[in-house]
Amino acid sequence: MLVITLKYFGMLVEQTHTHTEKIELAANKISMNDLELQILTKYPKLSTLTYNIALNQKIVAKEALISNGDEIAFLPPFAGG
Amino acid sequence: MKKKNVFIQGAITPDFIANSIAKHQSKTTIGAHDIFLGQVRADEIDGKTVTAIEYTAYEEMANTKFDEIRERAFDKFELTCSHIYHSLGAVKAGELCLFVFVSSPRRKEAMKALEYLVETIKAETPIFGKEIFKDETHQWKVNS
Numbered sequence: 227m228l229v230i231t232l233k234y235f236g237m238l239v240e241q242t243h244t245h246t247e248k249i250e251l252a253a254n255k256i257s258m259n260d261l262e263l264q265i266l267t268k269y270p271k272l273s274t275l276t277y278n279i280a281l282n283q284k285i286v287a288k289e290a291l292i293s294n295g296d297e298i299a300f301l302p303p304f305a306g307g
Numbered sequence: 308m309k310k311k312n313v314f315i316q317g318a319i320t321p322d323f324i325a326n327s328i329a330k331h332q333s334k335t336t337i338g339a340h341d342i343f344l345g346q347v348r349a350d351e352i353d354g355k356t357v358t359a360i361e362y363t364a365y366e367e368m369a370n371t372k373f374d375e376i377r378e379r380a381f382d383k384f385e386l387t388c389s390h391i392y393h394s395l396g397a398v399k400a401g402e403l404c405l406f407v408f409v410s411s412p413r414r415k416e417a418m419k420a421l422e423y424l425v426e427t428i429k430a431e432t433p434i435f436g437k438e439i440f441k442d443e444t445h446q447w448k449v450n451s
Contacts, residue, residue, distance in 0.1 A: 233365065235363060235364075235365055235433065235435050236435030236436075236447055237435075237447040280368060280433070283371055299365055301365060301433050302435060302447065303450065304429070304430070304432060304433060304450055305362075305434060305435055305436035305447070305448035305449055306405070306429055306432045306450070307345045307404070307425065307428060307429045307450065
């Protein structure tokens with residue numbers, strides 16, 4: 227079983243209505259791609275928005291593997307400055 | 308390099324900037340400072356005027372990223388020191404939201420480093436901005 231923390235920022239929060247949540251997954255290993263599909267099932271409107279995904283504070287590709295305790299953040303386009 | 312907190316709650320004040328400059332007068336190897344100040348613009352979008360931007364960030368990642376960007380700038384340019392401050396929360400139109408301050412023995416290094424820092428900050432740090440209009444509706448800012 228995997229326990230992971232999900233974080234959402236900016237305009238994405240208007241779809242998820244939460245900044246952060248902990249979820250449990252039955253699998254021992256899951257790719258970012260598979261996780262994203264699960265999240266999109268939960269929040270279908272996210273699919274209309276642009277975002278990158280960070281694994282433990284680093285932006286990663288969809289092939290990245292997620293481990294127990296990881297923090298995954300969904301990041302909309304940056305607007306600093 | 309020690310990890311710094313870049314974020315300031317609300318607008319960055321001209322006093323804060325003046326104090327930062329004053330603190331560097333004891334560092335006499337410095338021959339040139341260059342400063343970038345980002346100011347919130349009262350953009351007009353579809354007939355509505357932006358009155359403020361409300362900033363949020365993935366703070367842990369952003370602070371790590373700011374450290375990394377500063378380190379890259381030190382590798383690329385001859386710098387004595389560099390400081391970055393960014394606002395969180397609401398910053399009204401006309402107020403300052405970003406302060407980047409570089410110091411070097413020589414002006415050209417300071418000027419090149421400043422441009423590098425500002426452009427990299429805009430492209431790579433997870434900061435998000437909600438543009439608030441006069442009528443209290445909003446839209447999300449995206450860096451171009």
